[in-house]
Amino acid sequence: MYLLGPLLLASAVSGQAPTTGASLTILSREGRRPLPVVDVQGHQMAGLDDLSNLFQLTIREDSAANAVTVSYKTRTVVLTPDQSLASMSGGRLISLPAPLTRQGRRWLVPVEFISRALAPMYDTRVEFRPASRLVVVGDVRVPRITAQYEDSGGTLRITFEITPKAAPVITQDQNRLLLRVEADALDALFPPPPSQNGVMTAIRAVEPNTIVIELGPRFASYRTSTPVSSGAAAAIAIDLVTTAAPVAAAPVASVPEPPAVPATPLPVFGAPRPSIRTIVIDAGHGGDDPGVKGASGLTEKDVTLAVARRLRSTIENRLGIRVLMTRDDDARIDADARVSMANNNKADLFVSLHANGSPRPSARGAAIFSLGLDKVEEDARRQSQANREVLPVYGGGSREFSLVEWELAQASHIEESTAFAALVEQRLKDTAGLAAVSIVTAPMRSLAGANMPAISFEMGYLSNPEDEKLLRSAEFQNGIALAVTDAIVALRDRLDHGQAVPAAQ
Numbered sequence: 001m002y003l004l005g006p007l008l009l010a011s012a013v014s015g016q017a018p019t020t021g022a023s024l025t026i027l028s029r030e031g032r033r034p035l036p037v038v039d040v041q042g043h044q045m046a047g048l049d050d051l052s053n054l055f056q057l058t059i060r061e062d063s064a065a066n067a068v069t070v071s072y073k074t075r076t077v078v079l080t081p082d083q084s085l086a087s088m089s090g091g092r093l094i095s096l097p098a099p100l101t102r103q104g105r106r107w108l109v110p111v112e113f114i115s116r117a118l119a120p121m122y123d124t125r126v127e128f129r130p131a132s133r134l135v136v137v138g139d140v141r142v143p144r145i146t147a148q149y150e151d152s153g154g155t156l157r158i159t160f161e162i163t164p165k166a167a168p169v170i171t172q173d174q175n176r177l178l179l180r181v182e183a184d185a186l187d188a189l190f191p192p193p194p195s196q197n198g199v200m201t202a203i204r205a206v207e208p209n210t211i212v213i214e215l216g217p218r219f220a221s222y223r224t225s226t227p228v229s230s231g232a233a234a235a236i237a238i239d240l241v242t243t244a245a246p247v248a249a250a251p252v253a254s255v256p257e258p259p260a261v262p263a264t265p266l267p268v269f270g271a272p273r274p275s276i277r278t279i280v281i282d283a284g285h286g287g288d289d290p291g292v293k294g295a296s297g298l299t300e301k302d303v304t305l306a307v308a309r310r311l312r313s314t315i316e317n318r319l320g321i322r323v324l325m326t327r328d329d330d331a332r333i334d335a336d337a338r339v340s341m342a343n344n345n346k347a348d349l350f351v352s353l354h355a356n357g358s359p360r361p362s363a364r365g366a367a368i369f370s371l372g373l374d375k376v377e378e379d380a381r382r383q384s385q386a387n388r389e390v391l392p393v394y395g396g397g398s399r400e401f402s403l404v405e406w407e408l409a410q411a412s413h414i415e416e417s418t419a420f421a422a423l424v425e426q427r428l429k430d431t432a433g434l435a436a437v438s439i440v441t442a443p444m445r446s447l448a449g450a451n452m453p454a455i456s457f458e459m460g461y462l463s464n465p466e467d468e469k470l471l472r473s474a475e476f477q478n479g480i481a482l483a484v485t486d487a488i489v490a491l492r493d494r495l496d497h498g499q500a501v502p503a504a505q
């Protein structure tokens with residue numbers, strides 16, 4: 001059953017002048033509607049007027065308090081120009097990647113407002129899926145679909161994972177394979193086909209629910225199988241079998257153009273930019289700052305560098321992501337320089353490695369730290385009056401707290417950092433020998449200036465002899481590198497698919 005009508009004309013919902021950015025598509029039982037998006041200094045912003053029309057929000061401008069209140073029924077969020085923090089009814093703070101911005105007569109908010117502020121206020125499910133630029137509202141079926149390729153010479157295997165489970169109907173139409181999935185829309189993210197494979201030239205999702213695989217000149221036949229899949233995902237593998245010999249170029253040109261499938265040109269989901277392209281690994285301490293020292297002589301600066309190097313090669317070999325190290329030798333590096341390096345290189349993830357020390361020799365295990373906004377806020381309150389900011393709250397009054405410059409950068413990434421910490425914790429649980437793993441949010445000054453998701457990872461206690469022995473072993477060091485790499489894969493998957501990350505508080 002497909003309740004979705006044809007695409008509405010892409011006129012701006014509010015009747016405003018056309019915008020330059022690509023639209024998001026709001027997908028609900030009622031159909032599809034475009035939500036125009038404007039690019040402001042690298043941030044995708046949507047108009048509060050458009051959001052108000054689409055989601056029945058009430059927008060109230062309070063010029064005395066220099067604030068804009070967005071309400072849905074009895075729930076509110078108060079936004080302030082030039083503030084990337086906003087307060088929700090109930091006292092909760094949310095962070096946005098960019099502040100409320102005025103453009104002409106309109107107020108703009110970053111599109112993350114939809115998942116971070118609108119979704120918690122709304123009665124029905126609201127999900128923002130950046131990969132397919134969809135905002136899913138209410139009870140519509142939009143499975144996530146990923147593809148992986150495995151080229152074994154004679155056969156190219158494409159393995160699709162579909163969450164929640166659905167079984168596609170596969171048909172061949174001339175030199176295309178079509179996979180139709182029972183769904184209202186697809187949230188699809190496909191890597192480009194392996195180059196020079198000859199059996200498959202392109203893959204894309206077309207609205208509403210079909211995946212099209214363009215077959216190459218070496219395509220002979222296909223077969224499908226259903227590999228065992230884990231959890232909520234259905235897996236389906238399609239093997240594209242190649243012809244015995246490569247086909248010469250000449251006959252290809254004479255192949256008649258196949259009929260367009262479907263008959264009318266349909267918008268294609270663009271290949272999105274991968275969310276994690278550069279990672280900075282920070283080996284803690286160095287030079288004349290050895291950090292914690294174990295009873296048998298292992299120093300924190302040596303163990304952090306050893307693990308950093310293993311982690312770098314695991315990430316580079318398995319994920320092909322660029323890795324930068326804050327240090328690759330025994331050098332002293334300033335704390336601010338470590339974070340600046342990540343910021344200056346536009347890193348997408350910052351992982352700082354440390355080992356712990358305790359006066360209590362029995363203390364053991366690993367801990368993953370991310371910045372805690374609530375504690376930062378408390379901490380900030382104690383700072384000088386000079387940097388005070390006032391954040392108005394709904395119903396009058398205001399809450400006052402200071403935001404010093406170093407806090408602002410990490411404040412927009414706290415959800416992702418917390419999510420990443422949890423992913424590392426999950427993956428570490430299987431690491432042999434590790435006594436315990438905990439996750440901690442704390443006002444980490446070392447992370448506060450990082451303008452990307454960031455964690456600080458205490459890998460064990462050098463003050464404990466058993467942990468020291470573990471930290472010295474290649475097996476344990478490799479185990480840690482693998483666990484963090486797996487967590488990066490999971491984080492990338494979440495970010496690419498816009499999966500909700502845990503709330504800031």
Ligand SMILES: [Zn+2]
Pocket residue numbers: 284285291292300354355
């Ligand atoms: Zn340390």
